[in-house]
Amino acid sequence: MTAGTSIYAKNLTKKFGNFTAVNTISFEVKKGEIFGFLGANGAGKTTAMRMLTGLLKPTSGEATVCGYNVFTHGEQIKKHIGYMSQRFSLYEDLTVAENIEFYGGIYGLRRNDIKQRSHELYDRIDLGHARNSLISAIPLGWRQKLAFMVSILHQPEIVFLDEPTGGVDPITRRQFWDLIYETANKGITVFVTTHYMDEAEYCGRVSIMTNGIIAAMGHPQELKQQYGVATMNEVFIKIARQ
Amino acid sequence: MITITNISKSYGKVQALKNVGFEVSRGELFGLIGPDGAGKTSLMRILATLILPDSGSASIAGRDVVKDYRYIRNNIGYMPGRFSLYQDLSMEENLQFFATIFGTTIKENYELIKPIYSQIEPFKKRKAGALSGGMKQKLALSCALIHRPEALILDEPTTGVDAVSRTEFWEMLKELKRYDITIIVSTPYMDEAGLCDRVALIQSGNILQVDTPQNIVNSYKGKLYAIKAQDIYQLNNLLRQHTNIESCFTFGEFLHIVFKNDSSEQQAIVLDYLENQGMKNIVVQPINPNIEDCFIQLLQ
Numbered sequence: 121m122t123a124g125t126s127i128y129a130k131n132l133t134k135k136f137g138n139f140t141a142v143n144t145i146s147f148e149v150k151k152g153e154i155f156g157f158l159g160a161n162g163a164g165k166t167t168a169m170r171m172l173t174g175l176l177k178p179t180s181g182e183a184t185v186c187g188y189n190v191f192t193h194g195e196q197i198k199k200h201i202g203y204m205s206q207r208f209s210l211y212e213d214l215t216v217a218e219n220i221e222f223y224g225g226i227y228g229l230r231r232n233d234i235k236q237r238s239h240e241l242y243d244r245i246d247l248g249h250a251r252n253s254l255i256s257a258i259p260l261g262w263r264q265k266l267a268f269m270v271s272i273l274h275q276p277e278i279v280f281l282d283e284p285t286g287g288v289d290p291i292t293r294r295q296f297w298d299l300i301y302e303t304a305n306k307g308i309t310v311f312v313t314t315h316y317m318d319e320a321e322y323c324g325r326v327s328i329m330t331n332g333i334i335a336a337m338g339h340p341q342e343l344k345q346q347y348g349v350a351t352m353n354e355v356f357i358k359i360a361r362q
Numbered sequence: 363m364i365t366i367t368n369i370s371k372s373y374g375k376v377q378a379l380k381n382v383g384f385e386v387s388r389g390e391l392f393g394l395i396g397p398d399g400a401g402k403t404s405l406m407r408i409l410a411t412l413i414l415p416d417s418g419s420a421s422i423a424g425r426d427v428v429k430d431y432r433y434i435r436n437n438i439g440y441m442p443g444r445f446s447l448y449q450d451l452s453m454e455e456n457l458q459f460f461a462t463i464f465g466t467t468i469k470e471n472y473e474l475i476k477p478i479y480s481q482i483e484p485f486k487k488r489k490a491g492a493l494s495g496g497m498k499q500k501l502a503l504s505c506a507l508i509h510r511p512e513a514l515i516l517d518e519p520t521t522g523v524d525a526v527s528r529t530e531f532w533e534m535l536k537e538l539k540r541y542d543i544t545i546i547v548s549t550p551y552m553d554e555a556g557l558c559d560r561v562a563l564i565q566s567g568n569i570l571q572v573d574t575p576q577n578i579v580n581s582y583k584g585k586l587y588a589i590k591a592q593d594i595y596q597l598n599n600l601l602r603q604h605t606n607i608e609s610c611f612t613f614g615e616f617l618h619i620v621f622k623n624d625s626s627e628q629q630a631i632v633l634d635y636l637e638n639q640g641m642k643n644i645v646v647q648p649i650n651p652n653i654e655d656c657f658i659q660l661l662q
Binding site: 160161162163261283286287289291292294298301315316321322340352356360361 | 396400521524525526527529551565595598612613614615662
């Protein structure tokens with residue numbers, strides 16, 4: 121592992137009884153990289169992500185995230201990463217401002233910092249007018265952008281995004297990726313899963329999991345050349361059908 | 363086969379459907395395409411007789427969805443967005459259950475479901491709750507079909523499903539056309555529009571356009587180009603700020619752009635500007651728009 125590495129995994133494995141969900145996967149993600157973590161349903165993506173975010177102990181192998189060992193320092197990892205998923209991100213019965221305060225508080229930010237970062241957040245995604253609206257009352261696209269901004273409120277070293285754009289309209293989906301690019305440009309590492317194969321093209325590198333292993337990894341352009349196809353969708357289908 | 367006239371539906375202050383109307387012909391594979399919150403599920407549930415419209419009407423096979431709900435429930439197949447089979451019954455038991463409810467047997471309609479069910483039949487003793495996403499989807503479709511319905515209403519069958527299972531699912535729907543079953547299917551994935559005979563594009567409760575995918579693409583206003591350079595992020599920033607760029611959106615490794623003034627001189631000015639700003643390996647080519655380009659244009 122070299123300096124400037126955000127995520128390091130070597131032979132990382134998770135078994136549930138006789139079933140090996142993640143089978144000796146190895147990879148490194150550099151600081152500030154946008155890393156796409158792709159795979160078919162049931163390929164082991166969620167299990168791998170749960171290990172990397174300190175939620176699940178691996179069976180064997182090694183891994184460090186932000187320099188912390190996933191076996192021994194799960195709690196430290198949780199403090200240094202951001203996480204957002206399509207399914208759950210914000211509290212629907214709290215307002216926009218309350219959600220920001222809540223997450224800021226959880227991550228131990230001081231009141232003044234929360235205030236200042238809230239203003240920056242409102243400006244960036246143009247949401248100041250809705251600060252007192254309940255999350256349940258704002259459109260899904262805004263919600264997802266807000267959830268992302270909240271997940272990086274504490275300026276983590278890495279942000280994990282689990283299908284962040286599922287079901288979002290095409291314009292908002294692209295605005296979302298603008299935010300991802302800006303974040304990566306600031307040096308925050310982005311680890312993202314998606315079912316939209318055009319979004320795979322936006323990643324610096326992608327890995328594709330099938331049956332618990334990483335079947336392919338590289339820059340989207342390299343993978344398309346390697347498999348002799350024009351789009352990442354075709355790469356994905358070729359690998360998943362092997 | 364399906365007629366929808368001026369349907370509106372509100373939940374409190376939220377207007378989920380605003381005067382929606384279109385028709386679906388017998389045997390057609392019709393797509394309802396739009397993001398989450400567009401109103402797709404509300405419309406599907408009205409057609410499936412599960413909720414009532416505030417105003418307007420809809421009929422399936424000439425039967426009104428409000429008055430003749432009993433007939434409709436017996437003669438359509440409905441697959442809700444959330445997996446709704448019995449998780450603690452086996453695959454075979456679920457199928458048998460639905461066949462019995464509709465007064466038929468698996469044997470009687472086996473031929474219809476065979477192309478789908480045979481793929482998962484080796485696991486028929488497995489509990490539905492223990493199936494993978496793709497298998498659940500195939501089982502749900504088999505159950506929706508087991509009584510040989512006249513129309514199928516499929517609410518986001520491919521959401522959250524990986525690209526391989528999605529492709530397989532659409533292949534199965536195409537197969538069903540042979541049996542003259544009318545299918546209305548909703549999806550947030552724009553790229554699936556091309557697999558339908560006709561589609562309705564829906565956003566915020568409004569139908570934006572109803573037509574064949576080809577006609578929708580043909581009605582795109584302006585000439586579209588794909589452009590890329592070594593630093594796509596910078597390229598995007600530069601183009602968006604340029605006064606001669608009408609629109610600029612990312613599409614995979616390319617940006618799709620429309621020029622305000624499309625003359626070759628004006629294009630050259632933009633390209634010179636990009637090179638002066640340090641953009642390397644610029645590639646520009648005219649392209650045909652896809653449904654997502656059209657959807658974005660309709661939203662603007």
